[in-house]
Amino acid sequence: ATGDSTILTETRGRVRLITLNRPKALNAINAQLTRELIAAASAADADPGIGCIVITGSAKAFAAGADIKEMQSATYAEMYAGDRFADWERFTALRIPIVAAVAGFALGGGCELAMMCDLILAADTAQFGQPEIKLGVMPGIGGSQRLTRFVGKAKAMEMCLTGRMMDAAEAERAGLVSRVVPADGLVEEAMRVAETIAGMSKPIAMMTKEAVNRAYETTLTEGVRFERRVFHAMFATQDQKEGMAAFVEKRAAKFTHG
Numbered sequence: 001a002t003g004d005s006t007i008l009t010e011t012r013g014r015v016r017l018i019t020l021n022r023p024k025a026l027n028a029i030n031a032q033l034t035r036e037l038i039a040a041a042s043a044a045d046a047d048p049g050i051g052c053i054v055i056t057g058s059a060k061a062f063a064a065g066a067d068i069k070e071m072q073s074a075t076y077a078e079m080y081a082g083d084r085f086a087d088w089e090r091f092t093a094l095r096i097p098i099v100a101a102v103a104g105f106a107l108g109g110g111c112e113l114a115m116m117c118d119l120i121l122a123a124d125t126a127q128f129g130q131p132e133i134k135l136g137v138m139p140g141i142g143g144s145q146r147l148t149r150f151v152g153k154a155k156a157m158e159m160c161l162t163g164r165m166m167d168a169a170e171a172e173r174a175g176l177v178s179r180v181v182p183a184d185g186l187v188e189e190a191m192r193v194a195e196t197i198a199g200m201s202k203p204i205a206m207m208t209k210e211a212v213n214r215a216y217e218t219t220l221t222e223g224v225r226f227e228r229r230v231f232h233a234m235f236a237t238q239d240q241k242e243g244m245a246a247f248v249e250k251r252a253a254k255f256t257h258g
């Protein structure tokens, strides 16, 4: 978190809190923010002392999209050669659980970033949208695919074609967010959820994330087979032995993340 950084990071216990910090641009996602956010998340993934990440923005905006000013004049050849937005594949490949704490605008790339996290906790002020069509483009960091899988075709199609925003209550009804909480307690509640996750065995939580995500990539039969094989593999960990022993001995488990 240097003065020029587009993010702020803080560690509380085993949780790494990453706050998007381009307030003058409503946290619009430019190349620097992309680089710094993915680097910070990758560092937390690799750090045995960290078990969960929380990503949040400001009260006004989680992120108001990809940086329009940065891409406005780009040519097709530049977008293609640079494979703009392909870097996010490194973010979605991370195995550590990631909680998005969304207040205010989560638009375009901001909505897409929230959907690339593992669960979204929304403030009652949250507004989700894919307004790219108003700019003469469409979602480019997975929005047309993830939103459709998460809320279904009708709502996704309406949002992508009209740019209409969804408020927090509608987002919860549609299954886009896990819960809605009062805006002034958003980050604290997200930190509580993250602390709970980070208190579990890190490798087991990583495998669980991988299994749930597999549901979006494969058939039910293959997904259930994948789950069963990973379940079997968990019996090679110390944390499985500790977790089950602690239950039988009626005490709290002390996971060593191995």
Ligand code: CO8
Pocket (backbone or CB within 6 Å): 024, 025, 026, 028, 029, 064, 065, 066, 067, 068, 069, 079, 084, 085, 105, 107, 108, 109, 110, 131, 132, 135, 137, 138, 139, 140, 141
């Ligand atoms: N990019 C760059 N700057 C932005 C962005 C953005 N996405 N959003 C807001 N800003 C800037 C504004 O330009 C303004 O800067 P300045 O003070 O220098 O004029 C500052 O943030 C404050 O914004 P506003 O004055 O507009 O604040 P308001 O409260 O009036 O409005 C809104 C808030 C409604 C959120 C409004 O800012 C807005 O509509 N923003 C744009 C939302 C949008 O269209 N997002 C989608 C962006 S495109 C995208 O994400 C595509 C992703 C994938 C592309 C893939 C291509 C291959």
